[in-house]
Amino acid sequence: xxxxxxxxxxxxxxxxxxxxxxxxxxxxxxxxxxxxxxxxxxxxxxxxxxxxxxxxxxxxxxxxxxxxxxxxxxxxxxxxxxxxxxxxxxxxxxxxxxxxxxxxxxxxxxxxxxxxxxxxxxxxxxxxxxxxxxxxxxxxxxxxxxxxxxxxxxxxxxxxxxxxxxxxxxxxxxxxxxxxxxxxxxxxxxxxxxxxxxxxxxxxxxxxxxxxxxxxxxxxxxxxxxxxxxxxxxxxxxxxxxxxxxxxxxxx
Amino acid sequence: xxxxxxxxxxxxxxxxxxxxxxxxxxxxxxxxxxxxxxxxxxxxxxxxxxxxxxxxxxxxxxxxxxxxxxxxxxxxxxxxxxxxxxxxxxxxxxxxxxxxxxxxxxxxxxxxxxxxxxxxxxxxxxxxxxxxxxxxxxxxxxxxxxxxxxxxxxxxxxxxxxxxxxxxxxxxxxxxxxxxxxxxxxxxxxxxxxxxxxxxxxxxxxxxxxxxxxxxxxxxxxxxxxxxxxxxxxxxxxxxxxxxxxxxxxxx
Numbered sequence: 392x393x394x395x396x397x398x399x400x401x402x403x404x405x406x407x408x409x410x411x412x413x414x415x416x417x418x419x420x421x422x423x424x425x426x427x428x429x430x431x432x433x434x435x436x437x438x439x440x441x442x443x444x445x446x447x448x449x450x451x452x453x454x455x456x457x458x459x460x461x462x463x464x465x466x467x468x469x470x471x472x473x474x475x476x477x478x479x480x481x482x483x484x485x486x487x488x489x490x491x492x493x494x495x496x497x498x499x500x501x502x503x504x505x506x507x508x509x510x511x512x513x514x515x516x517x518x519x520x521x522x523x524x525x526x527x528x529x530x531x532x533x534x535x536x537x538x539x540x541x542x543x544x545x546x547x548x549x550x551x552x553x554x555x556x557x558x559x560x561x562x563x564x565x566x567x568x569x570x571x572x573x574x575x576x577x578x579x580x581x582x583x584x585x586x587x588x589x590x591x592x593x594x595x596x597x598x599x600x601x602x603x604x605x606x607x608x609x610x611x612x613x614x615x616x617x618x619x620x621x622x623x624x625x626x627x628x629x630x631x632x633x634x635x636x637x638x639x640x641x642x643x
Numbered sequence: 644x645x646x647x648x649x650x651x652x653x654x655x656x657x658x659x660x661x662x663x664x665x666x667x668x669x670x671x672x673x674x675x676x677x678x679x680x681x682x683x684x685x686x687x688x689x690x691x692x693x694x695x696x697x698x699x700x701x702x703x704x705x706x707x708x709x710x711x712x713x714x715x716x717x718x719x720x721x722x723x724x725x726x727x728x729x730x731x732x733x734x735x736x737x738x739x740x741x742x743x744x745x746x747x748x749x750x751x752x753x754x755x756x757x758x759x760x761x762x763x764x765x766x767x768x769x770x771x772x773x774x775x776x777x778x779x780x781x782x783x784x785x786x787x788x789x790x791x792x793x794x795x796x797x798x799x800x801x802x803x804x805x806x807x808x809x810x811x812x813x814x815x816x817x818x819x820x821x822x823x824x825x826x827x828x829x830x831x832x833x834x835x836x837x838x839x840x841x842x843x844x845x846x847x848x849x850x851x852x853x854x855x856x857x858x859x860x861x862x863x864x865x866x867x868x869x870x871x872x873x874x875x876x877x878x879x880x881x882x883x884x885x886x887x888x889x890x891x892x893x894x895x
Binding site for chain 1: 656660661662664665668669672679684685721722723755756761762819829839848849853
């Protein structure tokens with residue numbers, strides 16, 4: 392287990408609307424779940440404002456220490472959309488209109504009022520970039536090196552993820568098994584720690600809740616090794632049972 | 644305007660459950676909205692795993708360059724709750740049981756099975772810390788220097804924010820005005836940029852959507868100066884009207 396290569400990705404969520412609380416982010420969880428299926432672990436996320444310096448700092452910190460870096464937001468046609476320029480600045484390259492993106496936008500806007508200069512801003516990419524297909528709304532995403540630049544609107548992001556599915560090298564997907572118990576997690580804290588310690592390569596998360604007037608907790612067992620995860624769940628279930636707690640398979 | 648002091652905060656969301664996609668974070672938006680009322684701007688957010696090195700790095704980067712640093716998550720009784728130890732390590736101080744937190748937990752658990760060693764883990768704080776009251780579930784939050792350590796469960800976080808309301812120095816709250824238009828934002832991109840440029844101290848965000856078969860956008864005008872925000876909204880409304888677009892007050 393410990394010699395298995397872990398592929399990691401980071402995500403930068405770009406947008407004042409997230410930091411102001413106006414908009415509830417949906418992209419962290421959707422990208423995390425998608426990455427997991429690709430066998431890639433989301434290792435860290437940063438949310439930064441629509442400011443070039445902040446984006447540049449985050450891009451350069453995260454692209455260096457992860458296999459992949461994703462960004463969401465800031466690739467529209469308006470003055471607050473500065474992601475492309477910031478990424479080009481981070482990489483020390485210029486910005487150019489990508490001919491295929493221009494063609495896509497001209498076709499998309501042919502029946503929608505024409506490809507104006509503002510709209511063609513969405514064809515601008517850092518020099519040397521490739522495109523990520525966007526079947527939802529014309530303006531493509533961008534791939535340059537290990538950086539994937541995607542839309543902020545979640546259903547458009549989802550379409551771009553679809554276009555990338557199966558194209559990125561990863562390891563084994565992490566499998567996740569959940570069991571639940573009507574118990575205060577503090578009553579079984581030692582037991583959880585001991586079972587985790589006995590299963591190297593497995594992480595157990597404990598997620599308490601209060602529902603129907605009672606205290607409970609779900610325990611999430613995660614590992615790239617499905618057999619190991621199952622063995623850990625079996626051991627945890629047995630240990631909880633020995634203490635007199637009834638375990639609900641699949642969680643509560 | 645440009646000489647008005649801006650108070651900033653950063654937030655570190657600590658938890659594998661966010662990075663795995665299992666749990667949808669709610670704390671970024673709730674803390675952002677609460678901070679705004681305190682006259683403090685949420686400047687950056689990082690989501691990090693339950694790993695001490697990752698937490699220490701984020702704590703030391705963010706506490707130095709913001710007035711305040713908030714963390715959520717990892718302060719429960721189980722083995723995966725390492726926030727207190729990580730913050731103590733970041734600050735280079737030890738960890739101690741806070742006598743008042745011990746008393747709170749002993750009282751809380753008196754009728755709930757007793758204050759076991761695992762439960763008293765929740766009374767551990769970095770040396771020299773103060774407590775943040777938690778009326779929801781006993782275990783308090785922690786304040787040390789400019790760092791505020793809070794629960795990850797959103798309704799408990801909310802209670803801790805209540806306890807802090809009005810206690811932090813800030814500036815003027817940013818006011819936010821929204822107007823909407825049934826227009827593709829790309830048709831008015833130049834107009835938006837020009838109106839923003841004409842109103843120093845105001846930021847205009849453009850948020851497109853597709854609804855009822857039509858394309859629209861909301862334009863969010865933000866400034867700590869309410870008069871300036873109103874003037875900008877008036878100018879933007881007039882400029883859109885001149886182009887023949889009907890503006891919906893308060894947004895669509």
